[in-house]
Amino acid sequence: MLGSLAMVASTLAGSFLWTDDAFPMAPFRMFSYGNSPNSVVRTMRFEADLENGEHVRLDASTVGLRRAELEEQTNPHRRVPDENLEAIAAVYNERHDPDMVHLQVVVRRIDMVDGVPQSGETITVIGDWADDRYTGERVDVDLDLAEPWGGYGS
Amino acid sequence: MGSGGAAPGEGRVVSASERTIASAVHRYWFPALPAARLAVFSRIIHLTVLLTVFRFDRWVADHAFAPRPFWQPVAVARWVGLPAPTPGTMALLQWVIGVATVVAIIGVGPTVWRRLVNLVVATSYLTWIVWAFSFSKVDHDRLTIIVALFVLVVVPGTVAGRDAADTDALAGWGLRTVQIAFVLAYPLSAFTKLRKSGIGWISSAVFARAIVRRGSEFGDWFADRPSLLRAGQAAFITFEFLAVFALRRTGRLRVIVLVGVVLLHLFTYAAVGIHFLPHTICITAFLPLERLHPRWRATRHVGDDAAPDDRELVGA
Numbered sequence: 001m002l003g004s005l006a007m008v009a010s011t012l013a014g015s016f017l018w019t020d021d022a023f024p025m026a027p028f029r030m031f032s033y034g035n036s037p038n039s040v041v042r043t044m045r046f047e048a049d050l051e052n053g054e055h056v057r058l059d060a061s062t063v064g065l066r067r068a069e070l071e072e073q074t075n076p077h078r079r080v081p082d083e084n085l086e087a088i089a090a091v092y093n094e095r096h097d098p099d100m101v102h103l104q105v106v107v108r109r110i111d112m113v114d115g116v117p118q119s120g121e122t123i124t125v126i127g128d129w130a131d132d133r134y135t136g137e138r139v140d141v142d143l144d145l146a147e148p149w150g151g152y153g154s
Numbered sequence: 155m156g157s158g159g160a161a162p163g164e165g166r167v168v169s170a171s172e173r174t175i176a177s178a179v180h181r182y183w184f185p186a187l188p189a190a191r192l193a194v195f196s197r198i199i200h201l202t203v204l205l206t207v208f209r210f211d212r213w214v215a216d217h218a219f220a221p222r223p224f225w226q227p228v229a230v231a232r233w234v235g236l237p238a239p240t241p242g243t244m245a246l247l248q249w250v251i252g253v254a255t256v257v258a259i260i261g262v263g264p265t266v267w268r269r270l271v272n273l274v275v276a277t278s279y280l281t282w283i284v285w286a287f288s289f290s291k292v293d294h295d296r297l298t299i300i301v302a303l304f305v306l307v308v309v310p311g312t313v314a315g316r317d318a319a320d321t322d323a324l325a326g327w328g329l330r331t332v333q334i335a336f337v338l339a340y341p342l343s344a345f346t347k348l349r350k351s352g353i354g355w356i357s358s359a360v361f362a363r364a365i366v367r368r369g370s371e372f373g374d375w376f377a378d379r380p381s382l383l384r385a386g387q388a389a390f391i392t393f394e395f396l397a398v399f400a401l402r403r404t405g406r407l408r409v410i411v412l413v414g415v416v417l418l419h420l421f422t423y424a425a426v427g428i429h430f431l432p433h434t435i436c437i438t439a440f441l442p443l444e445r446l447h448p449r450w451r452a453t454r455h456v457g458d459d460a461a462p463d464d465r466e467l468v469g470a
Contacts, residue, residue, distance in 0.1 A: 004331040041362075063221060066289070090221070114380060117362060
């Protein structure tokens with residue numbers, strides 16, 4: 001019974017005091033952030049050029065991540081560090097053929113008005129990386145460089 | 155001096171009210187339930203582990219090759235020095251979980267052996283989950299099954315060497331502990347919503363946002379009806395608080411709440427495609443599962459109401 005009481009106490013402490021860092025006794029916070037009905041919804045994906053000239057859209061699972069993990073660690077208002085992009089491309093290239101030679105992180109934004117998602121979307125590139133083999137167009141990302149991820153703070 | 159007071163030099167006298175409270179606490183935490191119920195529950199949980207690791211949680215295995223800058227170990231991983239998964243260690247872990255879980259489902263051998271097998275399943279599945287959630291996104295649908303797996307280390311869930319209809323207070327303790335972990339998820343989720351967003355959560359566009367991000371045909375139908383979504387949010391959080399009534403030992407209200415839980419999860423799955431299976435499967439801890447046990451069926455007529463402490467059955 002002591003074990004049961006410890007489980008209950010630590011579960012309560014997780015919800016009242018702790019953060020996700022305390023997993024498995026983390027707060028039950030999925031869907032707990034209520035956004036304004038007049039806010040925006042953002043999602044992230046990759047766009048890439050392959051060595052054979054093909055242009056592809058990829059989701060985070062292509063490189064072993066869930067989309068939410070990419071989004072949690074990628075500030076949509078900051079430039080993605082090149083070393084992160086290079087690491088993503090390296091993972092892709094280890095597992096796929098032909099190689100990725102150009103990678104962009106793209107933010108898709110949908111506006112909401114009175115809680116209703118509006119048609120149309122805005123696309124912003126927040127990270128652009130290429131290796132020596134790529135000769136096509138690049139996007140000059142005019143954003144401040146992202147700080148390292150802040151940790152399990154909430 | 156009250157009746158429970160102790161005179162100098164005498165042993166403390168336990169009052170009748172204290173005995174009543176102690177007895178009520180004991181009856182709640184250690185209900186006499188059929189050992190066969192926990193035995194069936196054990197197999198359901200281990201089968202769920204097998205399904206999640208080899209079917210539903212493929213994304214966890216994919217973490218083995220995820221870019222290393224995204225590895226963000228949670229506290230328990232840092233404390234034990236758990237490194238990021240590699241393709242080799244991930245495959246090894248899957249094999250350990252797979253073999254141990256199949257052995258647990260087959261369920262033969264002495265109690266000490268079964269405890270050991272269940273311990274291997276529990277610790278290896280916990281490692282799997284820590285690897286799952288150490289890339290900055292923690293889901294909250296795993297606590298109940300982790301509690302269930304460790305409960306099964308203490309009470310392995312077996313009817314070996316006894317009548318399948320025998321009741322057992324330890325089996326009751328195990329199932330009660332899982333029930334409490336299961337139910338707590340709802341009011342604590344509601345509390346976290348209020349803690350993070352205040353009462354404004356109800357009038358927010360949180361459901362609309364989830365539908366836009368994870369849409370389905372069913373969800374898209376709701377996306378253009380914000381009033382309906384807000385009403386749904388109000389009902390959702392209210393129900394999450396009311397879910398505490400499922401902690402009652404018996405009664406119609408408990409049944410209504412548990413049916414409501416099932417409907418809530420069906421709605422969530424239809425709208426945004428999240429099934430929370432490792433959590434939702436634990437609702438079976440409330441059911442008269444012994445009726446599925448071959449030995450129980452062999453010695454009793456299905457539908458008999460003669461099971462000891464039938465008050466614990468959902469619907470009774």
